[in-house]
Amino acid sequence: MPTAHTMPMEMLTRKLDSITRLGEAERSALLSLPHTVRSLPARHDIARFGDRPSHCCLVLQGWVSRYAALSDGDRQILSFYVAGDMPDLQSLHLHRMDHNLATLTACVIAFIPHDELRPVLRRHPDLADALWRDTLIDAAHYRERITSLGRRQALGRVAHVFCELYLRQRVVGLATGPSCPLAPKQSELADALGLTSVHLNRVLRTLRQRKLVTLTGGVLTIEDWDELVTVAEFDPTFLHQDNDAPAIHEAAKIA
Amino acid sequence: MPTAHTMPMEMLTRKLDSITRLGEAERSALLSLPHTVRSLPARHDIARFGDRPSHCCLVLQGWVSRYAALSDGDRQILSFYVAGDMPDLQSLHLHRMDHNLATLTACVIAFIPHDELRPVLRRHPDLADALWRDTLIDAAHYRERITSLGRRQALGRVAHVFCELYLRQRVVGLATGPSCPLAPKQSELADALGLTSVHLNRVLRTLRQRKLVTLTGGVLTIEDWDELVTVAEFDPTFLHQDNDAPAIHEAAKIA
DNA sequence: CGGCTACTTGAGTGATTTCAAAGGTGGTGG
DNA sequence: CCACCACCTTTGAAATCACTCAAGTAGCCG
Known part of the structure; x- marks a missing residue:
């Protein structure tokens, strides 16, 4: 390989x-x-x-x-x-x-x-269109982040970004089971989600206690995908993975 | 005409x-x-x-x-x-x-x-590139909004969006003097900035009292551009108005 | 004038931040 | 092999920014 x-x-x-x-x-x-x-x-x-x-x-x-x-x-x-x-x-x-x-x-x-x-x-030009489309998907991610920052509170924001990063890695083969790498440290996640690292840490504890996800040593483990999606109000439409819809819907079964 | x-x-x-x-x-x-x-x-x-x-x-x-x-x-x-x-x-x-x-x-x-x-x-293809560029500028606006929502507090957010909307209208000729139309109602601005309309209203009062901007009857009037830019931490780079740099730098003089 | 809708203000509450300090963990050098 | 340091994570207590709830005002149109 x-x-x-x-x-x-x-x-x-x-x-x-x-x-x-x-x-x-x-x-x-x-x-x-x-x-x-x-x-x-x-x-x-x-x-x-x-x-x-x-x-x-x-x-x-x-x-x-x-x-x-x-x-x-x-x-x-x-x-x-x-x-x-x-x-x-x-x-x-x-x-x-x-x-x-x-x-x-x-x-x-x-x-x-x-x-x-x-x-x-x-x-x-078909290739140009494909790359244009890629930049438009990038913009779709931004829109979803705006919605998170503007209208979700900390718990939902963190749950949402975990759903996103897990699925994005599944689609390119970087996650197969219920776990995936998650390199950003707590302070970096906090900087991405408009929170302080102190508060992010408390939110992670809540997610752990409610048995939704665990983040340790750079590995994210999904324990209850359905409940995580509910808390996050997560809808994968914005990922625009038209060719990988199965991969996304399988996530629920595996995690 | x-x-x-x-x-x-x-x-x-x-x-x-x-x-x-x-x-x-x-x-x-x-x-x-x-x-x-x-x-x-x-x-x-x-x-x-x-x-x-x-x-x-x-x-x-x-x-x-x-x-x-x-x-x-x-x-x-x-x-x-x-x-x-x-x-x-x-x-x-x-x-x-x-x-x-x-x-x-x-x-x-x-x-x-x-x-x-x-x-x-x-x-x-040059036209396709121009439109591609337009969608990329849209994405640049999203990025700036993310920064606002994530790291600026209410006063800065409101000041920032006023700077943006004023300049964007200047560039296409919809604003000449220190005023421009601003159609969104307070509740709509609040929905854009991740605030409640109650809090947005209080922020508008502060901006009015500090003599930075006034918003009445769908008209935004800039009273102190330099100070507004300072409060907003506004940098027009993200607008990517490469061909209209003068219009942007003139804003400071006129408003 | 009555009935909308948008705007404005006050008082109390709550989510998140700030400040401060205590554990962990991994790497490095003695 | 251990001591030490740097960095990350975790927790507590107090402060703050923004929200919720509630009421009142202003303007507009029929």
């Missing part, structure tokens, strides 16, 4: 398969994209506010976060990315970064030059 | 001019797009959760809101749109609505069939 390191672009076709239907021409165009693979340490900025990136990046291993830094030193984590995600696609059309992109854990990341990607997208 | 009603697509070229550079071929392709213009009453759903829209819509007059409805009857307003915006562009690639789109005020809206738009975008 090829490792992420040896077949980077295969990671991408697999991800895109979950959200769209690629033709053979598009698939092979993707697989032959020039790219550079780099290993980065944890907590390393990939792109900073104000930068003008010249490459898109594809996560092969590890977790990446997108975050905004506020003047008072606070930060808001906007989203998490796992293997298969292209967190930086937007830089193709938004030339100046309005936030930061950084590794959360040690990562292996493939960098694809804009100048190589652009002509390929011109020759394969 | 042509009214919005007689020259709908011109509205769109003007909006796109503010975020990208269109060639003549793209411009005329836009202007000749088939479309239907309709007048809709206030509070009218344009597309509902679960729908599969067959048209994109372009706002010609009035205010439109995107919102999520929660099971307990609460709603979260995700964004506001004004004349020139195409709130429904994403439906080109995300086939099932994961939220709702509705008029806030009485509106005039142009509907463009997907089936007409798609081939035009294939013939004019």
Whole structure:
């Protein structure tokens, strides 16, 4: 079985398969994209506010976060990315970064030059559409986060993000049973959910006591999927995993 | 001077001019797009959760809101749109609505069939890129809202959304002096900012007393732009109005 | 004038934060 | 192998921001 390191672009076709239907021409165009693979340490900025990136990046291993830094030193984590995600696609059309992109854990990341990607997208408009769609799904995730922050209280917010991160990993094969990796530390989850790490910790205790989920040592274990979904008011529509509906509906049975 | 009603697509070229550079071929392709213009009453759903829209819509007059409805009857307003915006562009690639789109005020809206738009975008990839860019800017607005909801308290949130809505209208010519229309009612602003209308009302009083802004009768008047920007921690980078930087920097002088 | 709807204000409550400090755990060097 | 340090997690008590409930005012339209 090829490792992420040896077949980077295969990671991408697999991800895109979950959200769209690629033709053979598009698939092979993707697989032959020039790219550079780099290993980065944890907590390393990939792109900073104000930068003008010249490459898109594809996560092969590890977790990446997108975050905004506020003047008072606070930060808001906007989203998490796992293997298969292209967190930086937007830089193709938004030339100046309005936030930061950084590794959360040690990562292996493939960098694809804009100048190589652009002509390929011109020759394969279906591929361009697939990537456009990917950025629109990213936006759908943002919308769901807004709803969480605006209208759910802490318990629901945490339950909701756990549902999301578990399913997103299931779809790309990073979770099979009731458990999945969950790299963000409590303080990072808190920064993503608009909570303090102190309060997040209390919410985790509640979830543990109510036997819904457990988070220990970077592993999330779902103990009662149905109840978790209820607490979160979770509806997977926003994931737009049209091609993987079964994977999502199976979650209820397995976890 | 042509009214919005007689020259709908011109509205769109003007909006796109503010975020990208269109060639003549793209411009005329836009202007000749088939479309239907309709007048809709206030509070009218344009597309509902679960729908599969067959048209994109372009706002010609009035205010439109995107919102999520929660099971307990609460709603979260995700964004506001004004004349020139195409709130429904994403439906080109995300086939099932994961939220709702509705008029806030009485509106005039142009509907463009997907089936007409798609081939035009294939013939004019630069135009497709411009619209892709537009959806990416929409996502940038979401990110900024997440930051507001997660890390700013009520006063900053309200100040921030006022800065945003004022500038967005300036750029398309809907605001010239220190005032601009602001159609959302207090309860709607509250639903957008994750506040109760009671608390929003108190925040408005504070902003009024501190002589930063006044909101009366659907008109927002900026009294102290610099101080408002400070309270909001507002940075216009996320608007990505690369072609209208002057308009944005002038705001400080005029308001 | 009556009946809407939107806005405004007060008083009490509650969810989350702040401040402070005590456990765990893993890595490093003596 | 243990001591120590750094970082993360956990808990307690007090403060605060925003919410809930409730009532009252203002404006608009028939």
